[in-house]
Amino acid sequence: MSASSLLAQSLVAGYGERTILNDVSLTVQAGKTTAIVGANACGKSTLLRVLSRLLTPEQGEVLLDGNAIHRLPTRRLAQQLGFLPQSPIAPEGITVLELVSRGRHPHQGLFKRWSAADEAAVADALSATHMTALAECAVDELSGGQRQRVWIAMALAQQTDVLLLDEPTTFLDINHQIEVLDLLTDLNQTRGTTIVMVLHELNLAARYADRLVAMAGGNIYAVGEPEEVFTEQMVRDVFGLESRVIDDPVTGKPMMIPLGRHGACK
Amino acid sequence: MNRLTLQPAARFSQMRRVQARQRVRMLAILGAILLAGVMLTLTLGQSFTPLTTVLRILGGAEVPGAGFTVRELRLPRAVISILTGACFGLGGIAFQTMLRNPLASPDIIGISTGASTGAVFAIVVFSMSGPAVSVVAIVAGLGVALLIYMLSWRQGVTGGRLILIGIGLAAMLQSVTAYLLMRAPSWTLQEALRWITGSVNGAQLDQALPLLIALLLFGGLLLSRSRDLETLRMGDDIAAGLGVRLATTRITIVISAVALVAFATAVSGPIAFVAFLSGPIASRLMAHRGSLLIPSALVGALLVLLGDYAGQFLLPARYPVGIVTGVLGAPYLVYLILRDNKSRGTL
Numbered sequence: 001m002s003a004s005s006l007l008a009q010s011l012v013a014g015y016g017e018r019t020i021l022n023d024v025s026l027t028v029q030a031g032k033t034t035a036i037v038g039a040n041a042c043g044k045s046t047l048l049r050v051l052s053r054l055l056t057p058e059q060g061e062v063l064l065d066g067n068a069i070h071r072l073p074t075r076r077l078a079q080q081l082g083f084l085p086q087s088p089i090a091p092e093g094i095t096v097l098e099l100v101s102r103g104r105h106p107h108q109g110l111f112k113r114w115s116a117a118d119e120a121a122v123a124d125a126l127s128a129t130h131m132t133a134l135a136e137c138a139v140d141e142l143s144g145g146q147r148q149r150v151w152i153a154m155a156l157a158q159q160t161d162v163l164l165l166d167e168p169t170t171f172l173d174i175n176h177q178i179e180v181l182d183l184l185t186d187l188n189q190t191r192g193t194t195i196v197m198v199l200h201e202l203n204l205a206a207r208y209a210d211r212l213v214a215m216a217g218g219n220i221y222a223v224g225e226p227e228e229v230f231t232e233q234m235v236r237d238v239f240g241l242e243s244r245v246i247d248d249p250v251t252g253k254p255m256m257i258p259l260g261r262h263g264a265c266k
Numbered sequence: 267m268n269r270l271t272l273q274p275a276a277r278f279s280q281m282r283r284v285q286a287r288q289r290v291r292m293l294a295i296l297g298a299i300l301l302a303g304v305m306l307t308l309t310l311g312q313s314f315t316p317l318t319t320v321l322r323i324l325g326g327a328e329v330p331g332a333g334f335t336v337r338e339l340r341l342p343r344a345v346i347s348i349l350t351g352a353c354f355g356l357g358g359i360a361f362q363t364m365l366r367n368p369l370a371s372p373d374i375i376g377i378s379t380g381a382s383t384g385a386v387f388a389i390v391v392f393s394m395s396g397p398a399v400s401v402v403a404i405v406a407g408l409g410v411a412l413l414i415y416m417l418s419w420r421q422g423v424t425g426g427r428l429i430l431i432g433i434g435l436a437a438m439l440q441s442v443t444a445y446l447l448m449r450a451p452s453w454t455l456q457e458a459l460r461w462i463t464g465s466v467n468g469a470q471l472d473q474a475l476p477l478l479i480a481l482l483l484f485g486g487l488l489l490s491r492s493r494d495l496e497t498l499r500m501g502d503d504i505a506a507g508l509g510v511r512l513a514t515t516r517i518t519i520v521i522s523a524v525a526l527v528a529f530a531t532a533v534s535g536p537i538a539f540v541a542f543l544s545g546p547i548a549s550r551l552m553a554h555r556g557s558l559l560i561p562s563a564l565v566g567a568l569l570v571l572l573g574d575y576a577g578q579f580l581l582p583a584r585y586p587v588g589i590v591t592g593v594l595g596a597p598y599l600v601y602l603i604l605r606d607n608k609s610r611g612t613l
Contacts (some may be wrong), residue, residue, distance in 0.1 A: 054506055078509025085503035089366065093554045097278055105497055106509035114282070116275075123275035132274050136281065158508065 004080060004161035004194055005030040006051060010060035013050050020046045021057070022218045028162075033188050033195040035209035037202055039239050043218040044198045045086075045166055051196065052083035052164045064162065078106035082160040086167050088151055090139040096150050097135040100125055103157030125156035129183060145176030152183060163187070165197040169204070177201070181208045202239075203255045206230045207248060214238050230254040289555040296551070296564040300348070303571045307344045308336060311579065346469035346533060347574050347587070348567040349477040351540055353530035354378075355566020356485050358541030359548065359558050360523035363495050364516065365425040368602055371542035372407075372527045375432025378536035379439040380410025381528040385535075386443050386461045390450040397476060400532035407528035410435065411520060463588030464537030466574050473533050480529035484522040485563065491518055492557040538588040539595025540569050546598070569594075 006028035014020040020043045028034050028051075036044045049055040051062055053069050061068045069077055082103075090099060103125065104118045126132045129149040134142065139150055148168060155163055168184070169177040185208055187193050199205040205212060206226040214221040214229055216238045222229045231254075235243045241258055248255040308320045315323075315332045323329050323336045358371045372378050384406020388394040394402065414435055418428040443461055460467065488495070494515045497505045506512050527541060547569075548561035573594070574587035581590075 052507060054503055074506075074511045075509040078507065083503065083507035085501065085507075088504050089499070089501040091499040091554075095554070097281060098554070099500075102497060102500065102508065105493065108493070119275045119279055123273075123278060127274065135274070135278065 004065050006081075006162055006194065006196070007063040008047070008051060008060065009063065011047070011050055011057045011062070012059040013046060013055055013057040015055075019058070020218050021050065023060075024218070024220055025060075026213060026220060026223065028194060028196055029211060030194055031188070031192045032210040033185065033197075033208065034211045034213060035197055035199045035205035036213045036215060037199055037205050037238070038215035038221075042215045042238070044213075044215050046218075047215065048083075048164055048166050048196065048198050052081065053077060054083065075106050078158065078160075080160050081162045082155040082158045082164065084151055084155050084163070084165045084168060086170060090147070090150075092140065094139050095135070096126070096131055096137055096139055096142070096153075097122070099139055099150055100131075100135075100153045100157050103154040106158060121157050121159055125153040128156055128187065129153040143176075144172050145179055148172060148176065148180050149183065152180065152187075156187065160193070162194045162196070165195070167198050167200055170200060177204065184208070202230070202235070203248070206253045206255060207251055226253055230256070285555050289552065292552055292555070293560065293564070296561065296568070300564060300568055300571070303568060303575070304344050304348070307347075307571060307575050308340050311335065311340060342469040342471045342474070343466055343574065344571060345471065345474050346466050346477070347570040349474060349481055350466065350530040350534040350537065351544075351567035351570030352485070352563040353477065353481055353526040353566070354537060354540040354570070355544035355548070355562040355564070356481075356488055356559060357523040357527035357530075358543075358566070359545035359562035360488055360495065360519050360526075361541075362545045363558065364498055364519050365428065366499060366501075367425045367429060368542070368546050369429045369599075370425055370432075371545070372523060373536055373539060373541045374436070374599070375414060375429055376434075376436030376439055377407050377411050377414075377432075377524055378527050378531050378541065379436040379443070381407035381524075381531040382461050382536045383439045383443045383446070384409075384528075385532050386446045390446045400476060400529055403532035404525055404528035407524045407531070408521070410439070411524050460535040460586065462535070463586055463592060464531075464535035464540075465586030465588055466534050466537075466570070467586060469534075477529055477533055480525060484525045484529075485559075487518060487522045488526075488559055489557075491515055491522075492559050495519065495559075496557055534570075535588065537570060537573075538592035539599070540566050540573075540591050543591070543595050543598060544569060 008024060008026040011021050011024040012019060024047060036047060038044045046055065050057050053062070056070060061070060063069070064072070064081060069081070101122050104121060107118065126135055129152055131146070131149055131153055134146065139147060142150065152168070169180055172180065181204060184195055184197070188195050209226060211224065212226050212229040213223050214234055221238050222234060230245060232243055232245050235241050235245065235256055243259055244257045245254050246257065247253070305317060309315050309317050313335065315336055319329055319332055320336055323333050324341070358373070361370050361372050362368050381403040385399050385403040388399050388402035414428060414432045418431045420427070447461065494510045497508050497510050498515070502512055544562040544566035545558060548558050548565045552558060552561050569591055570587055573590040577585040577587050577590045
């Protein structure tokens with residue numbers, strides 16, 4: 001599978017009268033993991049929605065391998081680009097197998113029957129997410145971490161070169177957060193899938209992403225490798241927080257310790 | 267072969283085959299019950315006509331006495347019951363699935379009421395009859411659907427707001443219907459009841475053809491979208507991400523469902539709660555084995571056919587079918603509203 005690049009050019013976008021993105025341009029590097037970070041309401045989810053075509057920009061466009069995504073046929077785009085929203089809805093009683101099978105939707109036509117290739121893609125996605133043994137379970141009986149893995153499996157079954165995820169670790173316990181991010185890293189490394197995700201947790205973003213996009217006030221504050229972007233100055237400007245940024249003793253990536261008003265040593 | 271020794275892909279294929287078989291079996295059972303119901307209503311009414319005689323009559327033979335009863339009374343009633351029931355069932359499940367809420371049925375959110383008010387208006391004020399009434403009913407149904415949609419628009423439409431506005435609009439439209447019926451002095455009580463609760467009294471075979479065409483056309487349109495409809499159950503964002511064209515899909519579903527409900531309403535009036543009940547019953551029966559469109563159509567047909575039979579022969583007095591289905595549906599509506607208050611309900 002070849003890696004796909006995503007390019008945002010001078011995006012202006014928002015909801016109704018409210019403009020949220022002011023002239024945002026971004027190059028998402030092919031085959032890399034990119035994390036978008038920023039304070040609440042800085043436009044990071046809006047940017048992701050424009051990148052995934054859920055929101056049409058007022059100005060500018062998004063190019064996927066050189067083609068404007070807003071002009072691509074819906075089904076063809078869905079074969080190349082997958083999107084996982086923040087809190088997807090699992091229909092009551094649906095099994096893991098059925099839900100993951102829905103990921104094949106863009107590969108099926110009105111009269112095209114379920115094929116061996118479809119079955120193989122589903123089996124593959126379940127195995128990559130370690131959900132094969134739970135294939136017959138109802139999704140609503142699973143734990144939060146397992147459920148998130150099922151949704152990722154659905155996106156995997158879609159077999160897209162690009163995968164966009166809106167806060168895939170929200171509402172998860174820390175062990176499940178790590179599990180999900182490890183899984184996405186596996187996916188990126190073994191399949192070369194280009195991953196773009198909005199992440200809340202700065203330290204996890206720095207640790208798991210090849211590139212960080214820091215956003216503030218509807219604009220991109222900085223883009224680059226975590227070592228370049230993740231500074232005390234950035235944390236101050238983007239989050240309004242005083243902090244120390246040190247090297248993570250496990251990975252050597254930058255990590256942030258907030259100072260807070262009660263942070264000084266006693 | 268032991269299923270645990272199978273490769274996962276082979277095991278999944280086997281699971282799918284089992285599911286498909288169970289689905290076909292359940293559809294066959296529903297079809298068989300429907301067929302049995304038809305035989306029951308054709309043979310046993312106020313008098314008993316043996317099945318062989320019924321078949322001879324349907325074959326065109328003249329049987330003194332029984333011929334008129336079967337051909338002019340029982341057969342049209344059965345045919346119209348099945349067709350209207352199937353239309354209501356399809357229209358109901360389409361809305362319920364698209365808006366992800368069992369309360370979002372066209373008969374709860376005022377679309378059937380709109381069609382019914384439109385039909386009454388056409389008959390009472392303009393003295394219209396026949397297909398023209400159906401056209402007015404459909405236009406009124408679509409108009410009400412559009413009105414509900416616009417009234418509940420506030421940077422997007424949420425199911426909850428749409429349902430509440432629809433319920434309010436339904437109440438208003440019902441009073442308009444009641445007012446119109448009071449202004450029509452020559453109206454009989456029986457006719458009035460048709461437009462308030464729905465009835466297949468006085469059903470005629472020549473009403474069947476437009477209904478059948480509507481069912482095939484708009485039902486077919488819905489079926490062609492059944493996979494998109496299933497995908498919409500996971501939320502608009504997921505559906506869009508999976509390549510569903512949201513706007514076209516929604517418009518197709520709304521127009522088809524409103525047309526089905528309006529065509530049926532124009533013939534039988536808004537038979538209470540059939541659209542509302544069919545989907546959830548079908549959902550329980552099918553236990554998540556694929557699309558609910560055809561099962562809901564079968565359940566809707568059964569509800570009207572058997573509800574009408576019960577209203578005619580099993581109860582102490584004769585009631586129109588809408589009274590019977592209303593009695594069945596009302597407790598479920600109360601239950602849903604109670605449950606919906608506690609947690610967000612879906613099908």
